[in-house]
Amino acid sequence: MPEIAHDALTAFAAAKLSELDRQSLLRRLSPTHRLDGVHVERGGRRLTSFSCNDYLGLSHHPAVKAAAAGAIETYGAGAGASRLVTGDCPLFGELEARLARLKGAEAACLFGSGYLANAGVIPTFVGEGDLIVADELSHSCIWAGAKLSGAETVAFRHNDAEDLAAKLADRRRFARRALVATESVFSMDGDIAPLDEIGRAARAHEAWLLVDDAHGLGVIGGGAGAPGHFPGVHIDLAMGTLSKALGGYGAYVCATAPVVELLKTRARAVVYSTGLPPANAAAALAALDVIEAEPERVAAPVARAGRLTRALNLPPAQSAIVPIVLGEAERALAAAAELEAQGLLAVAIRPPTVPAGTARLRLAFSAAHAEADVDRLAEAVRPWLAGAGTDA
Numbered sequence: 025m026p027e028i029a030h031d032a033l034t035a036f037a038a039a040k041l042s043e044l045d046r047q048s049l050l051r052r053l054s055p056t057h058r059l060d061g062v063h064v065e066r067g068g069r070r071l072t073s074f075s076c077n078d079y080l081g082l083s084h085h086p087a088v089k090a091a092a093a094g095a096i097e098t099y100g101a102g103a104g105a106s107r108l109v110t111g112d113c114p115l116f117g118e119l120e121a122r123l124a125r126l127k128g129a130e131a132a133c134l135f136g137s138g139y140l141a142n143a144g145v146i147p148t149f150v151g152e153g154d155l156i157v158a159d160e161l162s163h164s165c166i167w168a169g170a171k172l173s174g175a176e177t178v179a180f181r182h183n184d185a186e187d188l189a190a191k192l193a194d195r196r197r198f199a200r201r202a203l204v205a206t207e208s209v210f211s212m213d214g215d216i217a218p219l220d221e222i223g224r225a226a227r228a229h230e231a232w233l234l235v236d237d238a239h240g241l242g243v244i245g246g247g248a249g250a251p252g253h254f255p256g257v258h259i260d261l262a263m264g265t266l267s268k269a270l271g272g273y274g275a276y277v278c279a280t281a282p283v284v285e286l287l288k289t290r291a292r293a294v295v296y297s298t299g300l301p302p303a304n305a306a307a308a309l310a311a312l313d314v315i316e317a318e319p320e321r322v323a324a325p326v327a328r329a330g331r332l333t334r335a336l337n338l339p340p341a342q343s344a345i346v347p348i349v350l351g352e353a354e355r356a357l358a359a360a361a362e363l364e365a366q367g368l369l370a371v372a373i374r375p376p377t378v379p380a381g382t383a384r385l386r387l388a389f390s391a392a393h394a395e396a397d398v399d400r401l402a403e404a405v406r407p408w409l410a411g412a413g414t415d416a
């Protein structure tokens with residue numbers, strides 16, 4: 025009997041795989057040795073990467089690595105249990121206080137990853153009988169959290185606060201509680217949400233606002249004191265990751281003290297999951313030290329992205345991310361292969377990560393890139409731009 029189940033499952037998987045392959049949507053892992061912030065070794069070749077989210081090069085910063093190694097010596101390799109049992113390593117409270125201060129919030133709650141944060145936070149505050157209105161380009165984990173919550177979920181047009189207000193006007197009255205969710209910097213487009221307008225629409229309809237700052241922290245909203253803090257915008261749930269500009273792993277949500285206390289006692293991704301490895305908290309604390317001490321490092325990724333958009337006559341970069349939308353998946357794969365042949369790694373991003381017909385090279389810039397790297401990339405991308413719109 026087990027054999028029959030095995031065969032049926034294997035046949036199902038094989039059929040799925042060949043269908044994905046026919047559509048150029050099959051994804052394969054490619055072992056990649058990251059040598060430093062921007063150089064990688066892949067398939068025996070050294071490449072300059074424009075696909076890492078390590079915007080400040082902190083994954084390989086000596087002080088960050090030393091802090092992680094030190095924490096392993098002191099606290100061990102793992103937390104040993106969920107935080108509510110014995111896994112609440114003293115570094116976690118220290119990091120939470122630090123993140124709350126950075127974001128101008130009362131408190132913070134750590135999560136195992138950004139994916140777990142959104143999947144855990146959303147169902148803590150809304151459920152059946154409630155409403156979620158999320159930007160249509162929101163990250164997969166926001167939709168996962170929405171689905172887990174059981175709340176009615178509606179998408180609003182990307183970065184369109186008027187459409188958000190219309191959706192709220194239409195559906196809010198049927199819901200007990202409502203949550204608006206968006207990203208500060210969109211992960212695949214690099215554009216920035218009009219948070220003041222979105223915040224106003226949310227408040228006008230008595231909806232809470234969750235902002236995913238995965239690609240903002242440490243890159244946008246620069247003033248030396250508060251990278252990632254949006255003055256003047258009322259954000260109820262300020263979520264972000266430790267895995268992008270901070271160069272490590274883990275995530276957080278900043279909010280008022282009671283909101284954070286409720287998360288710590290009710291969010292299933294906190295209650296039923298092991299605490300972060302202590303080394304991740306130590307690395308994040310060291311990364312925050314670097315960010316606060318080196319504003320010029322924080323400013324560099326957007327400056328590099330701007331250098332590329334100027335060179336290619338594209339709309340000015342708003343963040344460290346620049347999309348080169350090429351249309352069909354095959355075209356994005358072909359562009360990525362040609363760049364790789366020139367020693368440049370720009371992984372093709374295909375549906376369902378991005379909408380059908382908008383496969384792209386998603387270029388991510390780092391403080392660790394030299395200006396000459398950016399110029400080399402611009403020349404390699406230029407020939408692909410001429411026909412960029414042709415199959416759209």
Ligand SMILES: *Cc1c(COP(=O)(O)O)cnc(C)c1O
Nearest residue numbers: 137138139163211236238265267
């Ligand atoms: C990367 C990302 C996440 C997930 O964060 P991880 O820490 O990598 O799990 C969540 N939201 C957005 C917008 C992201 O880009």
